[in-house]
Amino acid sequence: MSIKNGAFVMPGDKLGIIEQYLLGKGTYEDNGEIKSSVLGNVQIDSKMRTITVKAKSSQPALLKLGDTVYGQITDIKTQRANVNIDCLTDSSRPLALPYMGAIHISQAKSGYLDKLTDAFRIGDIVKAKVVKITGDNVDLATVDEDCGVLKAMCTRCRDYMNTTQKENEVQCRTCKKKEKREVSINYVNS
Numbered sequence: 081m082s083i084k085n086g087a088f089v090m091p092g093d094k095l096g097i098i099e100q101y102l103l104g105k106g107t108y109e110d111n112g113e114i115k116s117s118v119l120g121n122v123q124i125d126s127k128m129r130t131i132t133v134k135a136k137s138s139q140p141a142l143l144k145l146g147d148t149v150y151g152q153i154t155d156i157k158t159q160r161a162n163v164n165i166d167c168l169t170d171s172s173r174p175l176a177l178p179y180m181g182a183i184h185i186s187q188a189k190s191g192y193l194d195k196l197t198d199a200f201r202i203g204d205i206v207k208a209k210v211v212k213i214t215g216d217n218v219d220l221a222t223v224d225e226d227c228g229v230l231k232a233m234c235t236r237c238r239d240y241m242n243t244t245q246k247e248n249e250v251q252c253r254t255c256k257k258k259e260k261r262e263v264s265i266n267y268v269n270s
């Protein structure tokens with residue numbers, strides 16, 4: 081499989097496999113394949129072994145205020161939980177940019193939250209609403225009841241957790257550890 085330098089590609093087009101190139105702008109990985117996230121032209125830097133796609137015109141799926149997204153918690157500080165935004169909830173189009181989101185402690189739930197680790201943990205999959213955009217930095221909120229954690233990851237064994245009878249409590253299906261979360265009404269038990 082060899083895509084040519086300058087080739088015109090559309091979002092979702094296969095560009096190669098991850099063993100061939102490092103992923104540059106305008107590309108993303110999907111099950112070991114490199115795909116284009118934008119409409120544009122392929123640029124291969126054979127020296128750096130990097131493949132990028134230079135966007136042609138308007139980029140697909142730019143985030144806007146009020147959008148809801150799926151993402152994964154990557155880091156938690158005292159005031160903010162960082163989120164790697166994966167995609168829009170209502171569109172199959174990939175995002176034009178690798179947006180980084182953050183949920184401020186005041187935007188995590190409607191009531192008082194003592195500490196952010198009572199709402200999220202690293203690895204959790206969340207649904208969140210876009211409340212502010214500055215460049216490619218996005219402020220997210222999980223106050224709405226459909227937002228919050230969709231799948232929680234156990235801090236002890238890294239397996240996924242299921243909800244319990246108690247509100248905002250989840251339990252690991254493997255090691256049975258119980259933890260707190262800001263659980264979405266759309267939580268996915270497995």
Ligand SMILES: [Zn+2]
Nearest residue numbers: 234237252255
């Ligand atoms: Zn566990």
